[in-house]
Amino acid sequence: SKPIKNICCIGAGYVGGPTCSIIAYKCPHIQVNVVDLSQERINAWNSPNIPIYEPGLNEIVQKCIGKNLHFTTKVEECIEKADIIFISVNTPTKTYGVGLGRAPDLTYVESAARTISKVAKTSKIIVEKSTVPVKAAESITNMLKSNHQPNVEFQVLSNPEFLAEGTAINDLLKPDRILIGGDNNEKGKWAIGQLSSVYENWVEKSLIITTNTWSSELSKLAANAMLAQRISSVNSISAICEASGADIEHVSRAIGFDTRIGNKFLQASVGFGGSCFQKDINNLIYLCENLNLKEVAEYWHQVLVINDYQKKRFVDKIVKCLFNTLNNKKITLLGFAFKKNTGDTRESAAIQICKYFLDEGALITVLDPKVEYEQMILELSNPQLNLPIEMVKRKVQLCSTDVIEACKGSHALVVCTEWDIFKTYDYKGIYEIMQKPAHIFDGRLILDHEQLISIGFHVEAVGKKLNNQ
Numbered sequence: 275s276k277p278i279k280n281i282c283c284i285g286a287g288y289v290g291g292p293t294c295s296i297i298a299y300k301c302p303h304i305q306v307n308v309v310d311l312s313q314e315r316i317n318a319w320n321s322p323n324i325p326i327y328e329p330g331l332n333e334i335v336q337k338c339i340g341k342n343l344h345f346t347t348k349v350e351e352c353i354e355k356a357d358i359i360f361i362s363v364n365t366p367t368k369t370y371g372v373g374l375g376r377a378p379d380l381t382y383v384e385s386a387a388r389t390i391s392k393v394a395k396t397s398k399i400i401v402e403k404s405t406v407p408v409k410a411a412e413s414i415t416n417m418l419k420s421n422h423q424p425n426v427e428f429q430v431l432s433n434p435e436f437l438a439e440g441t442a443i444n445d446l447l448k449p450d451r452i453l454i455g456g457d458n459n460e461k462g463k464w465a466i467g468q469l470s471s472v473y474e475n476w477v478e479k480s481l482i483i484t485t486n487t488w489s490s491e492l493s494k495l496a497a498n499a500m501l502a503q504r505i506s507s508v509n510s511i512s513a514i515c516e517a518s519g520a521d522i523e524h525v526s527r528a529i530g531f532d533t534r535i536g537n538k539f540l541q542a543s544v545g546f547g548g549s550c551f552q553k554d555i556n557n558l559i560y561l562c563e564n565l566n567l568k569e570v571a572e573y574w575h576q577v578l579v580i581n582d583y584q585k586k587r588f589v590d591k592i593v594k595c596l597f598n599t600l601n602n603k604k605i606t607l608l609g610f611a612f613k614k615n616t617g618d619t620r621e622s623a624a625i626q627i628c629k630y631f632l633d634e635g636a637l638i639t640v641l642d643p644k645v646e647y648e649q650m651i652l653e654l655s656n657p658q659l660n661l662p663i664e665m666v667k668r669k670v671q672l673c674s675t676d677v678i679e680a681c682k683g684s685h686a687l688v689v690c691t692e693w694d695i696f697k698t699y700d701y702k703g704i705y706e707i708m709q710k711p712a713h714i715f716d717g718r719l720i721l722d723h724e725q726l727i728s729i730g731f732h733v734e735a736v737g738k739k740l741n742n743q
């Protein structure tokens with residue numbers, strides 16, 4: 275084994291950027307180049323306004339950038355210099371052809387693999403960091419063989435990323451585990467050892483687990499599917515609570531005390547969002563269908579069905595409380611990001627909720643500290659939502675911080691994201707400037723419902739029946 279001196283990461287996104295910043299931070303002896311085709315994204319990484327908001331990330335980037343951390347579009351040059359190459363490109367759900375709406379689109383993985391194969395003049399370890407279908411490493415190996423130079427060998431490893439947005443830095447610094455899958459032969463084991471040596475700079479060896487490639491790839495899909503399933507399970511129980519008078523917070527707490535179940539990830543909500551859960555479950559469903567495991571596919575499909583149902587249920591309740599029409603009523607959405615502490619809006623529950631509101635003729639003002647206006651409009655003009663863009667721009671506004679402006683004349687506040695700042699607002703003052711009756715719908719269970727009721731609000735919350743006057 276030779277010490278790893280140079281790492282190249284293809285894809286400077288939510289995974290590639292933070293992951294490599296931590297590698298650079300913890301391994302001053304390794305040069306880390308993060309490359310991307312998007313000049314705009316690379317420019318942003320090299321500017322004071324890095325392209326993603328993630329608590330603690332900017333500080334780490336500023337400590338390492340220009341020393342052993344570099345963001346560049348010189349893809350080929352950086353591939354050639356690297357001992358290890360991470361593939362961290364996007365793998366969205368296919369929107370065309372075979373596997374439409376289910377299978378992950380491997381266009382970007384394939385293009386990265388082909389570039390590597392074309393330009394690498396020495397042997398490399400290739401690490402799939404992107405979430406890919408089971409057996410993708412095999413396909414990547416074949417893509418790499420397409421036109422590689424003589425005497426160049428590639429070892430392909432699977433090393434899925436488990437970070438969650440909003441807590442990425444902590445997740446990367448103190449991971450629950452590092453998972454590395456590789457071939458069960460001499461060369462495979464050697465490659466696993468090389469990658470492991472990088473993580474050993476800050477992760478205890480006992481937390482680095484190794485397996486064959488397929489198990490590693492499947493573990494990533496299974497972990498996300500089981501996390502999402504927990505949320506759908508809790509949300510399904512929240513529907514029972516609303517109908518029966520039980521309280522989901524009490525139920526979650528009670529079941530969470532069981533050490534076999536554990537108390538994390540039991541928060542009832544407006545439904546899960548984010549770029550991973552839905553995509554990865556679809557990926558798993560597609561795999562099951564291909565393996566003729568119809569019942570298994572249906573089982574996981576229900577996790578998505580309940581998630582959509584949760585959003586629909588929430589909106590139905592809002593419409594009902596607002597006298598069955600939202601036509602020309604101003605609704606204030608508290609939060610558009612898919613969770614707190616991120617500006618990411620991919621698959622956010624707020625998108626579908628806005629779609630329902632707009633179909634009802636509502637006027638929407640969104641209050642979110644980190645989401646950008648262009649990003650929000652881009653999400654709402656997704657062709658799948660079938661909303662005319664001019665109408666969206668006319669009816670949806672964004673206020674980053676101006677609470678008064680956002681709430682003035684509003685019929686209802688709707689909490690979609692659990693941002694801490696929403697808990698600190700002066701709701702007495704907000705009540706004064708709203709239309710009466712003033713409604714609050716807490717889709718995240720973050721507000722003090724008793725207090726809001728005593729101010730005069732009509733309050734509804736996910737998973738409970740409140741004693742409104």
Ligand code: NAD
Binds near residue numbers: 312383
């Ligand atoms: P992203 O869209 O933020 O970033 C991907 C980047 O890759 C983009 O900037 C794109 O321009 C670049 N790219 C695409 N093809 C390229 C090529 N051929 N050469 C150079 N650059 C190229 O995506 P992300 O959220 O970072 O996700 C990346 C992968 O990691 C996905 O497979 C995802 O499922 C997985 N993942 C994501 C998370 C998360 O929290 N976002 C967590 C775990 C795993």
Ligand code: UDX
Binds near residue numbers: 440505542547613614
């Ligand atoms: C997820 C996985 O947690 C992570 O391990 C994987 O690498 C990528 O996918 P992420 O999507 O970034 O991470 O955030 P996560 O914290 O898992 O939240 C996903 C969604 O579930 C959010 O919309 C969140 O608000 C929601 N959620 C989470 C709930 O509704 N209730 C909960 O109890 C937890």
